[in-house]
Amino acid sequence: MDDVVLWIVVATALAFDFTNGFHDTANAVATSISTRAMGPRTAVSMAAVLNFVGAFISLEVAATVASGIVNADLIEPEIVFAGLVGAITWNLATWYWGLPSSSSHALIGGVAGAAFAAAGPDAVFGSGLVEKVAVPALVAPILAMLTAGSAILVAYRIIGRVSPGPVSRGFRLGQILSGGLFSLSHGTNDAQKTMGIIFLALIASGHAQESDSVPVWVVVSAASAIAAGTYAGGWRIIKTMGSRIIKMDPAQGFAAQASGAAVIFSASAVGFPLSTTHTMSGGIIGAGAAKRASAVRWGVAGNIVTAWVLTLPAAALVGAVTYGLIWVLGADSFGPIIVAGAMLAALTALALRRLAAGRTLTAAS
Amino acid sequence: MSIFAVTFMNLVKVAVAALVAGIGVTAIFSLCLLGATRATERRRAGEAAAGWTLLAIVAGVGVLGASVLGIYAVAAA
Numbered sequence: 001m002d003d004v005v006l007w008i009v010v011a012t013a014l015a016f017d018f019t020n021g022f023h024d025t026a027n028a029v030a031t032s033i034s035t036r037a038m039g040p041r042t043a044v045s046m047a048a049v050l051n052f053v054g055a056f057i058s059l060e061v062a063a064t065v066a067s068g069i070v071n072a073d074l075i076e077p078e079i080v081f082a083g084l085v086g087a088i089t090w091n092l093a094t095w096y097w098g099l100p101s102s103s104s105h106a107l108i109g110g111v112a113g114a115a116f117a118a119a120g121p122d123a124v125f126g127s128g129l130v131e132k133v134a135v136p137a138l139v140a141p142i143l144a145m146l147t148a149g150s151a152i153l154v155a156y157r158i159i160g161r162v163s164p165g166p167v168s169r170g171f172r173l174g175q176i177l178s179g180g181l182f183s184l185s186h187g188t189n190d191a192q193k194t195m196g197i198i199f200l201a202l203i204a205s206g207h208a209q210e211s212d213s214v215p216v217w218v219v220v221s222a223a224s225a226i227a228a229g230t231y232a233g234g235w236r237i238i239k240t241m242g243s244r245i246i247k248m249d250p251a252q253g254f255a256a257q258a259s260g261a262a263v264i265f266s267a268s269a270v271g272f273p274l275s276t277t278h279t280m281s282g283g284i285i286g287a288g289a290a291k292r293a294s295a296v297r298w299g300v301a302g303n304i305v306t307a308w309v310l311t312l313p314a315a316a317l318v319g320a321v322t323y324g325l326i327w328v329l330g331a332d333s334f335g336p337i338i339v340a341g342a343m344l345a346a347l348t349a350l351a352l353r354r355l356a357a358g359r360t361l362t363a364a365s
Numbered sequence: 366m367s368i369f370a371v372t373f374m375n376l377v378k379v380a381v382a383a384l385v386a387g388i389g390v391t392a393i394f395s396l397c398l399l400g401a402t403r404a405t406e407r408r409r410a411g412e413a414a415a416g417w418t419l420l421a422i423v424a425g426v427g428v429l430g431a432s433v434l435g436i437y438a439v440a441a442a
Contacts, residue, residue: 057440139376147384151391158395162402170398174428178390181432188439254394259387265435266382270375 004333005077008340009201012084014225017194019091020103021051021229024190026237027100027260027280028183028230031253034242037175040233046176047183048231054187055195055223069108069128072203072210074119078326079111080201081336082118085343086110086319090311092350098236098244099307102275104193105133106315111197113316114323132273133312140263140274141282148259148286155251156291171250178257185264186276187226193273194222241280244300246288256283278308390431397424 028051029043038046070079087106094101108129115123159167198218202208208215248256260276260283267274281304288296326335400421407414 057436135376139380143380143383144387147387150384151388154388154392155395158392159399159402162399163406166402166405167398170401171394174394174398177428177432181435184436185439251395255387255391258390258394259383262387262390262435263379263383265439266379266386268439269382270378272375272379274379 003205005081005336006201006205006207008333008336009077009081009084010198010221012081012088012340012343013194013198013201014221016084016088016091016103016107016197017191017222017225018229018232019088019095020190020194021048021226022232022234023091023095023100023103023229023237024186024276025230025233026241027276028179028186029233030238030240030242030280031248031256031284032175032179033238034248035172035175035250035253037172037179037250037253040238043179044231044233046180047186048227050180050183051187051191051230052223052227054184054189055191055226056219057184057188069125069132070111070115071119071123071125072200074123075115075200075204076118077201077205078336079114079118079123079323080197080204081339082114082323082326083107083111083315083319084197085322085339086113086315086317088343089318090315092347093314094307094311095234095236097307098240099304100237100241100277100281101304101307101311102137102277103190104273104275105137105308105311107193107197108133109312109315110319112312113319116316117320117323118327129312136267136272136274137278137308140267140278141285144256144260144263144279144282145286145289147262148256148283149290151259152252152255152287152290155255159251168250171254174254175250175257178254178261181261182257182264182276182280183230185261185268186230187223188268189264189273189276191222191226194225195219198222240300240304241284245281245284245297245304246295248284248288252284252287252291256280256287259283259286386431386435390428393424393427393431397421397428400424 025044025047028047032038032043033040087110090106091103112124112129195214195218199208199214203210260280263279264274264276285296285301322339326339329335329338400417404414404417404421407417
């Protein structure tokens with residue numbers, strides 16, 4: 001019976017990974033699509049392939065996300081499952097509202113909420129939440145904002161007197177490189193979190209030891225799920241990040257992407273799980289505000305920041321409620337099966353409703 | 366079990382590396398575009414453009430090198 005729950009957890013983790021890719025496609029492609037550096041289908045295809053490749057480059061984040069936030073000795077597969085349900089729910093809600101929020105923080109919040117409901121306050125390390133949620137939430141957007149803002153000022157200084165036509169074409173070409181780098185960095189960072197959460201479930205169910213390395217099948221399946229999600233795309237968030245925060249020129253798009261990739265690569269190299277969403281949003285705002293502060297639609301930026309603040313508590317609440325539901329229904333395997341079945345039915349109904357209304361589910365619409 | 370994977374020094378390293386790489390790559394790519402554009406203009410005017418061409422090539426190689434270095438840094442970590 002334990003194995004049934006474990007495989008439900010693995011399937012749900014891969015579903016979360018899919019929503020992570022779907023939700024975060026915008027981070028990699030929104031600026032490129034907005035400045036017409038690439039067409040939507042080309043952009044998401046390239047992002048999907050590079051996310052897949054990026055997942056194999058580094059396992060540093062996978063090694064850290066499964067530890068330090070919740071007490072691994074108290075964690076059971078049901079807690080991980082409930083946490084994933086919380087994260088998926090928040091990802092889909094913010095996608096519906098077109099708000100770029102952190103999938104990483106949703107995942108951490110969901111697991112922390114479920115752990116809190118299951119084992120009380122001892123199961124959650126406050127210091128871990130500060131270290132892996134609060135500090136990165138402040139560092140990522142501010143660092144990306146400063147980097148992109150400084151980068152675009154330097155770029156304007158260098159190319160200021162050059163005729164704009166060839167320069168814009170050049171920056172569009174450059175965006176293919178910088179967007180590619182950002183997709184690659186997203187794969188090195190975000191696919192690792194699903195690997196980490198599956199690894200946590202394997203440890204919790206006794207199928208792996210903390211000292212083991214992440215199994216190859218976990219790496220391959222997580223890479224595939226995030227690539228598939230990225231290919232599906234989340235058009236609502238692409239629209240918000242590509243044109244609703246600022247109307248950017250190709251130079252700003254390049255600066256935002258290059259700065260975002262630099263921040264994520266630097267963080268991945270030391271195993272610091274930064275939010276790519278916070279990073280890219282900060283980069284876009286920095287590139288816009290450096291040119292002219294009034295160019296930034298601060299109302300939209302404010303809504304995004306509100307979503308960031310709500311991410312952890314909202315996902316934690318859903319995670320805790322889901323765990324409570326599982327506990328009531330029967331934690332052995334009946335509860336997770338019922339909840340997973342209900343979630344699958346709800347997602348299928350949502351997808352069918354959109355298709356019936358004539359809306360496609362992909363970014364190429 | 367509480368493992369502090371992130372230290373203050375790691376944070377400083379991330380900030381310095383990100384600022385240098387983000388600003389540096391954008392600046393070098395801008396120099397590449399400046400060189401390429403000026404070289405084209407000079408050639409059209411029938412003037413020598415070797416210096417601008419060299420700038421474009423060196424900066425282009427620099428951007429590609431920085432990109433490869435970034436990927437290598439993550440892979441080697």
